[in-house]
Amino acid sequence: MKTKSGKITNNSKSLKLNYIYNVSYQILTLITPLITTPYLSRVLKVDGIGLYSYTSSIVAYFIMVAALGTLNYGNREISYLQSDRKKRTQTFWEIELLSIISVAVCLAAYLIFTIFIYHEHTTLLLLQAMCLVSVAADIAWLLQGMEEFGKVAGRNVIFKIINIAFIFIAIHNKDDLVIYVAGMCIMELLSNLSIWFYVPKYVDRPDFKKLHPFSHLRATIALFIPTVATTIYTAMDKTMLNQITHTTIENGYYEQASKISKMVLTIVTALGAVMVPRIGKYFSENRTKEVKDLLYKSFRFVWFMGLPLCFGLMGTAHNFSPWFYGSGYDKVPNLLIILALLIPVIGLSNVIGIQYLITTRRENLLTRSVCIGAVANFVLNMIMIPFLHSYGAAIASVISELIITIVQFWYVRKELSVKTVFSLSTKYFAASIVMLIALIGLNYILKPCIISTLIMITAGGALYFILLFLLKDSMLDEIINTVKAKLHIN
Structure with a gap:
C-alpha cells in the first residue's frame, strides 16, 4: 500500500503468506526434478x-565473481x-549498474578463457x-527486499x-546434450528478464549523473568472499572429482545425489529468504527484541522441517534411487x-x-566462518577424493558445513542462547528418529x-506429525490453528 508521499508500507505483508509463496515455488522446484531427472x-x-x-562447475567460478555479493547485499x-x-x-x-559492469568484465574474461585458453568442451x-548474462538480468x-515474494514465485512457476x-x-x-544446455541457459535468462516488468512499481527512472555504483563495491566485496566459499562446495567438489578421478562418471553420481539433497534443503531455507x-x-x-524473536522462530523451523527431511531422505534413499535413476547409478x-x-x-x-550476520551488517564474521570452511573443504577433498571418490567429496562437504555452523554459533554465543537453540530440537529429533x-x-x-516410495513418504510423514501432535508441539499447534482460521473452522 502507498502513503500520500508515494512510499510503500509493509504493514499488510504477512511473513506466513510470503513463506507460502516462497515454499510453494520451492516445492515446485522439488517436484520438477522428480519429473525430469528419471527421464534425463x-x-x-x-x-x-x-x-x-563438470562444464557448469567451470562457468560457476565466473558467475561467482560476476555476482559479487549483490544478491544478499541488494536484498x-x-x-x-x-x-x-x-x-x-x-x-x-x-547496485544494478555495478552488477552490469561486473558481468561485462567477467564475460570478457570467460570468452577469452573458453576460446583461447581452454580447448575442451568449447560448445557447451x-x-x-x-x-x-543472466546474473546482470537477475533483480x-x-x-x-520489498517482501513481494508472490511476484517472484509466480514468475518462477511459469518458467x-x-x-x-x-x-x-x-x-x-x-x-541432445547441447540442446539441453542451451535450453536451460535460455530459460534462465528469460526468467530473469521477466522480472523487469515490475520495476516501475518500486523505483523511478534513474538520474545517471547522480549514480555512484562503486560506492557499493566495498560492501559487495565483503559479501563476495562467502560466495567464493559457497562456490567451493557447489563447484570445486565437481571440478576436483573430475581432475582427480579422471572420469565424469563420479561427477554423474555426485551431481544426481547433491541435486536431490539441495532441492530438499530449499524447503528449509525458503523461510530464510522471507525473513x-x-x-x-x-x-x-x-527493534532488537523482535529481531531475536524472529531468529528463534527460524531456528525452531529448521528443526521442525530439517530433521524429518534429513532422516526421511536417509530412510527412503535405497528404495527411491533404483527406480528413479535407473541402472548405472549404484553409488x-x-x-x-x-x-x-x-x-x-x-x-x-x-x-x-544470512538472516542475522548479514542483516546486522556483520558480514565480516560470515566471511571468516566460510573461509575456514572453504579451506577445510579443499583440504578434505584432497585427502578423501583419491581414496573414496564421490563419497569423499560428500563427506568433505558435510564436515566443512558443520565447521562453518560451529564457528558461527561461537561468534553469536553472547547474543543468542546456543542452549536454547538446541533445546528447541528435542521433540523434532525424537520424532524423526522414530x-x-x-x-x-x-x-x-x-x-x-x-x-x-510413496507409501514410505506418506507413512513416515504421518508418523512424524502424529508424534508431534502427541508431544503437543507448539509449532504444529500454531500451524493447525492458522489453517483452522483460514478455513473458518471452530
Whole structure:
C-alpha cells in the first residue's frame, strides 16, 4: 500500500503468506526434478550428466565473481528502504549498474578463457556464457527486499512449467546434450528478464549523473568472499572429482545425489529468504527484541522441517534411487544418505549467517566462518577424493558445513542462547528418529518402486506429525490453528 508521499508500507505483508509463496515455488522446484531427472538420467546417461556437471562447475567460478555479493547485499539494502522510494530508486540503480559492469568484465574474461585458453568442451562452455548474462538480468533481490515474494514465485512457476515441457519435447537421446544446455541457459535468462516488468512499481527512472555504483563495491566485496566459499562446495567438489578421478562418471553420481539433497534443503531455507527483509527492516528500526524473536522462530523451523527431511531422505534413499535413476547409478543411495546431513546443518548456518550476520551488517564474521570452511573443504577433498571418490567429496562437504555452523554459533554465543537453540530440537529429533526406524523397517519389506516410495513418504510423514501432535508441539499447534482460521473452522 502507498502513503500520500508515494512510499510503500509493509504493514499488510504477512511473513506466513510470503513463506507460502516462497515454499510453494520451492516445492515446485522439488517436484520438477522428480519429473525430469528419471527421464534425463536415462536419456543423457551418467557420463552425459557428469559432463554437464563438470562444464557448469567451470562457468560457476565466473558467475561467482560476476555476482559479487549483490544478491544478499541488494536484498538487505532494499529492505532498509521499504518506506523511502527516492533513496530506494538511487540504491537500486547503483547496485544494478555495478552488477552490469561486473558481468561485462567477467564475460570478457570467460570468452577469452573458453576460446583461447581452454580447448575442451568449447560448445557447451560458450552456450553457458548466457548464464553470466543472466546474473546482470537477475533483480529478484529488489522484490525480495520489498517482501513481494508472490511476484517472484509466480514468475518462477511459469518458467518451471515451460522448462519441464522443453525437456520432454526437445531432449530425446545422448546427442541432445547441447540442446539441453542451451535450453536451460535460455530459460534462465528469460526468467530473469521477466522480472523487469515490475520495476516501475518500486523505483523511478534513474538520474545517471547522480549514480555512484562503486560506492557499493566495498560492501559487495565483503559479501563476495562467502560466495567464493559457497562456490567451493557447489563447484570445486565437481571440478576436483573430475581432475582427480579422471572420469565424469563420479561427477554423474555426485551431481544426481547433491541435486536431490539441495532441492530438499530449499524447503528449509525458503523461510530464510522471507525473513531477511523483515529482520532487516526491524534492525533498521532498532527493534532488537523482535529481531531475536524472529531468529528463534527460524531456528525452531529448521528443526521442525530439517530433521524429518534429513532422516526421511536417509530412510527412503535405497528404495527411491533404483527406480528413479535407473541402472548405472549404484553409488547414489549412499551419497544421498551422507548429503542428507547437510539439510539441518546448512539450515542452522543460514539462520545465523544470512538472516542475522548479514542483516546486522556483520558480514565480516560470515566471511571468516566460510573461509575456514572453504579451506577445510579443499583440504578434505584432497585427502578423501583419491581414496573414496564421490563419497569423499560428500563427506568433505558435510564436515566443512558443520565447521562453518560451529564457528558461527561461537561468534553469536553472547547474543543468542546456543542452549536454547538446541533445546528447541528435542521433540523434532525424537520424532524423526522414530520415523527413520519405521522407514528402515519398511525398506526391508517393500521392493524399490514408485508406489513403495510413496507409501514410505506418506507413512513416515504421518508418523512424524502424529508424534508431534502427541508431544503437543507448539509449532504444529500454531500451524493447525492458522489453517483452522483460514478455513473458518471452530
